[in-house]
Amino acid sequence: xxxxxxxxxxxxxxxxxxxxxxxxxxxxxxxxxxxxxxxxxxxxxxxxxxxxxxxxxxxxxxxxxxxxxxxxxxxxxxxxxxxxxxxxxxxxxxxxxxxxxxxxxxxxxx
Ligand code: HEC
Numbered sequence: 001x002x003x004x005x006x007x008x009x010x011x012x013x014x015x016x017x018x019x020x021x022x023x024x025x026x027x028x029x030x031x032x033x034x035x036x037x038x039x040x041x042x043x044x045x046x047x048x049x050x051x052x053x054x055x056x057x058x059x060x061x062x063x064x065x066x067x068x069x070x071x072x073x074x075x076x077x078x079x080x081x082x083x084x085x086x087x088x089x090x091x092x093x094x095x096x097x098x099x100x101x102x103x104x105x106x107x108x109x110x
Pocket of ligand 1: 033036037038039040041049051052055071072074075076078079082
């Protein structure tokens, strides 16, 4: 359902701007990861790790843009041992919507 809405709104959206539904899902995932993936993935944190920041840095507004399509599903692997079922569902929704949006955004840029 959420994915359908994202696709529908993405078609009409300017190429550079992510649709509002996706922005909300991205923010939700960001909040989950801030609770679970620091200090390593947060540039300003003591104990941040350069290799982890290269994958994503939660201090960046566009934190998810450095995560490749192939790596997005790995977020779920890393959440298996630490997240709650609700947190995992939230991040999975974001991943599905983000991947769907990227396909559309690429189509528009051709
Ligand atoms: C203790 C430090 C630490 C924590 C906590 C941590 N990571 Fe990482 N993460 C790393 C490091 C270092 C790398 C780069 C090296 C590697 O791939 O293991 C990495 C890499 C990754 C990658 C890319 C893996 C690949 O195979 O390409 C993903 C995705 C990722 N982390 C997600 C997460 C998520 C999601 C969380 C929180 C649930 C998390 N990490 C928590 C240190 C951490």
